[in-house]
Amino acid sequence: MKTVKLSKRATNMQASPIRKLYDAANEAKERGTHIYHVNIGQPDIKTPKSFVKALKEFEQDVIEYAPSHGMKECHEAYQRYYQNKNIKLKQSEIVITTGGSEAIVFALAAVTDPGDEVLVFEPFYTNYNGFASMVGTKLRPITLNINDGFHLPDSSEIESKISQKTKAILLCNPNNPTGTVYTKKELDAVVKIAEKYNLFLIADEVYSDFVFSGKHKSLLQYPQVEDKVIVIDSVSKKYSSCGVRIGAFISRNQDLIATAIKLGQARLSVATIEQRAAAKMIGKQENYLKKTVAEYQKRRDVVFEELQKIKGVTLSKPEGAFYNIVGLPIKDAEHFAKWLLEEFSYQGATVMVAPAEGFYATKGKGKNEIRIAYVLKSSDMRKAMKILEKGLEEYQKNN
Amino acid sequence: MKTVKLSKRATNMQASPIRKLYDAANEAKERGTHIYHVNIGQPDIKTPKSFVKALKEFEQDVIEYAPSHGMKECHEAYQRYYQNKNIKLKQSEIVITTGGSEAIVFALAAVTDPGDEVLVFEPFYTNYNGFASMVGTKLRPITLNINDGFHLPDSSEIESKISQKTKAILLCNPNNPTGTVYTKKELDAVVKIAEKYNLFLIADEVYSDFVFSGKHKSLLQYPQVEDKVIVIDSVSKKYSSCGVRIGAFISRNQDLIATAIKLGQARLSVATIEQRAAAKMIGKQENYLKKTVAEYQKRRDVVFEELQKIKGVTLSKPEGAFYNIVGLPIKDAEHFAKWLLEEFSYQGATVMVAPAEGFYATKGKGKNEIRIAYVLKSSDMRKAMKILEKGLEEYQKNN
Numbered sequence: 034m035k036t037v038k039l040s041k042r043a044t045n046m047q048a049s050p051i052r053k054l055y056d057a058a059n060e061a062k063e064r065g066t067h068i069y070h071v072n073i074g075q076p077d078i079k080t081p082k083s084f085v086k087a088l089k090e091f092e093q094d095v096i097e098y099a100p101s102h103g104m105k106e107c108h109e110a111y112q113r114y115y116q117n118k119n120i121k122l123k124q125s126e127i128v129i130t131t132g133g134s135e136a137i138v139f140a141l142a143a144v145t146d147p148g149d150e151v152l153v154f155e156p157f158y159t160n161y162n163g164f165a166s167m168v169g170t171k172l173r174p175i176t177l178n179i180n181d182g183f184h185l186p187d188s189s190e191i192e193s194k195i196s197q198k199t200k201a202i203l204l205c206n207p208n209n210p211t212g213t214v215y216t217k218k219e220l221d222a223v224v225k226i227a228e229k230y231n232l233f234l235i236a237d238e239v240y241s242d243f244v245f246s247g248k249h250k251s252l253l254q255y256p257q258v259e260d261k262v263i264v265i266d267s268v269s270k271k272y273s274s275c276g277v278r279i280g281a282f283i284s285r286n287q288d289l290i291a292t293a294i295k296l297g298q299a300r301l302s303v304a305t306i307e308q309r310a311a312a313k314m315i316g317k318q319e320n321y322l323k324k325t326v327a328e329y330q331k332r333r334d335v336v337f338e339e340l341q342k343i344k345g346v347t348l349s350k351p352e353g354a355f356y357n358i359v360g361l362p363i364k365d366a367e368h369f370a371k372w373l374l375e376e377f378s379y380q381g382a383t384v385m386v387a388p389a390e391g392f393y394a395t396k397g398k399g400k401n402e403i404r405i406a407y408v409l410k411s412s413d414m415r416k417a418m419k420i421l422e423k424g425l426e427e428y429q430k431n432n
Numbered sequence: 433m434k435t436v437k438l439s440k441r442a443t444n445m446q447a448s449p450i451r452k453l454y455d456a457a458n459e460a461k462e463r464g465t466h467i468y469h470v471n472i473g474q475p476d477i478k479t480p481k482s483f484v485k486a487l488k489e490f491e492q493d494v495i496e497y498a499p500s501h502g503m504k505e506c507h508e509a510y511q512r513y514y515q516n517k518n519i520k521l522k523q524s525e526i527v528i529t530t531g532g533s534e535a536i537v538f539a540l541a542a543v544t545d546p547g548d549e550v551l552v553f554e555p556f557y558t559n560y561n562g563f564a565s566m567v568g569t570k571l572r573p574i575t576l577n578i579n580d581g582f583h584l585p586d587s588s589e590i591e592s593k594i595s596q597k598t599k600a601i602l603l604c605n606p607n608n609p610t611g612t613v614y615t616k617k618e619l620d621a622v623v624k625i626a627e628k629y630n631l632f633l634i635a636d637e638v639y640s641d642f643v644f645s646g647k648h649k650s651l652l653q654y655p656q657v658e659d660k661v662i663v664i665d666s667v668s669k670k671y672s673s674c675g676v677r678i679g680a681f682i683s684r685n686q687d688l689i690a691t692a693i694k695l696g697q698a699r700l701s702v703a704t705i706e707q708r709a710a711a712k713m714i715g716k717q718e719n720y721l722k723k724t725v726a727e728y729q730k731r732r733d734v735v736f737e738e739l740q741k742i743k744g745v746t747l748s749k750p751e752g753a754f755y756n757i758v759g760l761p762i763k764d765a766e767h768f769a770k771w772l773l774e775e776f777s778y779q780g781a782t783v784m785v786a787p788a789e790g791f792y793a794t795k796g797k798g799k800n801e802i803r804i805a806y807v808l809k810s811s812d813m814r815k816a817m818k819i820l821e822k823g824l825e826e827y828q829k830n831n
Binding site for chain 1: 435436438439440441442445446447448451474475476477478479483484487488490491492493494495496497498500530531533534537541542543544545546547548559561562563565566567568599630631632659660672673674675676677685687688690691693694695697698699700701702703704705706
């Protein structure tokens with residue numbers, strides 16, 4: 034029997050780097066070790082009650098396809114949500130998607146053909162790699178520096194990476210995995226580059242509510258590039274509804290919207306029940322969002338305070354989202370992360386972190402960095418950081 | 433301001449051909465004309481009560497990500513479902529997807545690189561075009577003949593379309609849009625070709641329960657190609673849950689499964705609530721399925737009986753699914769379909785059909801054919817076919 038060969042894209046796709054650690058984590062749990070999971074962006078914040086209430090009120094004899102571009106009540110909800118931020122959107126500028134993930138796939142498919150390039154600042158959200166593989170886009174990384182708090186480089190450095198194949202710049206703001214929020218000056222510069230080189234701007238703004246000083250500036254607020262901007266949104270983090278899978282593809286360029294709708298027609302629709310329930314929540318939870326942001330800010334402060342006590346670490350105070358990239362005084366953070374699970378515990382517990390190497394496309398970058406997601410309550414985050422400190426001490430003695 | 437240019441794939445993608453008729457349909461409704469919608473595979477059958485019950489019982493403070501490959505209860509449910517058909521599956525051979533749609537995208541991405549080809553028999557489910565555009569696959573059509581009931585051609589004809597670029601054969605069985613169920617002999621022949629040329633087989637079997645005589649044979653029942661077969665499944669039609677968006681990617685080739693999981697990790701997870709509720713329904717609704725199939729069979733008989741009375745039509749008796757392709761004694765079925773909505777009514781009602789041209793990739797094919805979906809109760813289907821007959825008479829007088 035001849036063996037069939039999978040596609041190159043399938044073979045070259047990396048399995049999630051964090052997943053590799055799950056076996057070690059499960060074994061630690063079997064040994065009775067408690068694990069503080071700060072390795073993944075799955076918060077412990079409760080989903081708004083209005084969502085589950087809407088779920089229970091769902092009545093429909095036949096659960097039918099929703100319209101491919103999304104249900105009217107969801108368009109209205111996102112319109113309301115953006116109106117709360119003083120951003121005016123028409124309903125025809127919003128396509129509802131299966132999570133932010135699908136919106137990114139649609140964006141890449143809309144602006145690139147296989148082999149075309151999109152610039153992205155590394156470290157970046159690992160899953161961009163998977164989406165790019167799926168549609169055949171090449172991600173071209175521009176490396177940021179932990180010592181600058183992962184802020185953007187000079188325009189000249191960005192411009193030096195632009196080629197004939199470059200179709201867009203993909204920007205995650207506030208940033209996963211760095212926690213950086215780009216300043217108005219930085220965004221102005223990126224917008225200028227997009228104008229100069231006629232590039233699309235894909236703005237992943239799923240953390241836009243989580244900014245700890247000042248206000249988030251959306252790329253929707255730049256009328257001079259309104260034909261170029263696609264904003265990605267999602268209920269996952271804002272409403273702690275990761276398992277709900279509702280997102281949005283937003284653009285004022287009607288050709289982009291028409292493309293998203295065509296791609297949406299192919300997959301028919303987004304889950305009807307989720308849309309109905311999400312519509313009761315999106316743009317109606319201003320107090321919930323305020324409380325959530327305050328909670329994340331408290332955690333951010335605790336994590337930063339504790340991390341600063343650790344000898345030899347490099348870090349900046351995160352400005353948004355709920356992540357922090359930390360440089361460690363060791364050579365191989367992946368080895369350390371595995372060691373924490375396999376060989377270490379402190380008072381019956383250990384901590385699972387995400388090695389940052391997986392967030393870089395350039396080989397060898399980020400090898401001594403980890404990402405911490407402050408998705409647990411402050412007291413747990415404090416304990417987790419203490420374990421990290423103790424673990425690091427012990428690890429350095431033996432490695 | 434320079435205008436940004438969308439990708440070629442975006443520009444070349446066709447909007448859903450049926451959508452073009454929706455404006456005409458809405459205008460007819462505004463005039464007070466009742467429309468029998470037999471143009472789309474959205475059945476009127478009630479979703480099982482167990483699904484909505486499970487929905488109402490959903491309790492979770494934080495709606496978290498599900499595992500990327502799907503929730504255990506969903507794997508168990510599909511295992512049970514296939515066991516009912518005497519097909520043994522391991523849970524590790526099943527990846528839960530967002531509808532059958534996502535499973536097809538995963539399959540194409542797993543077996544083709546951009547520019548590679550997949551053979552498909554036309555007329556075929558239009559959305560395959562959208563999925564192929566998304567991942568850069570070329571669909572190579574093999575035209576079937578309405579006079580053979582759209583059964584498969586000789587192996588030599590299939591083999592003549594195979595090139596170095598061909599990676600897979602995509603087979604929808606029972607077929608949307610033709611209603612054809614392939615015989616064991618036809619499947620044997622396709623399997624032999626896959627072995628001979630070392631091709632993957634992507635089997636879209638979402639209608640597998642809807643077979644009106646004999647039993648459906650799944651490609652999972654061919655051990656000699658178990659490394660090559662991917663089966664696509666979905667709850668949409670079987671459990672009349674089109675808006676639920678739960679499907680499955682099934683394969684005994686663990687490399688294919690690993691790829692589907694990597695693609696699944698990129699988009700994180702499938703909706704948690706839907707998976708939980710679907711797991712209570714999949715493989716537990718044998719009576720429901722029996723009743724549903726009997727209902728479709730009744731409709732099939734009514735539709736076939738009525739269509740046979742119409743002068744000059746070409747058709748075969750559908751063997752499965754809930755569609756029928758009908759050749760009409762006119763030149764342009766799209767024009768006729770639009771005319772039915774814009775200029776015709778009979779006793780205050782008209783009928784919306786799908787012009788079949790959109791189901792062909794070869795230009796000019798299927799221009800005089802329409803697809804009828806028997807998704808309405810028998811009495812309505814009978815009325816709809818009567819309107820079609822009257823409309824055709826009138827149309828032929830004036831066109």
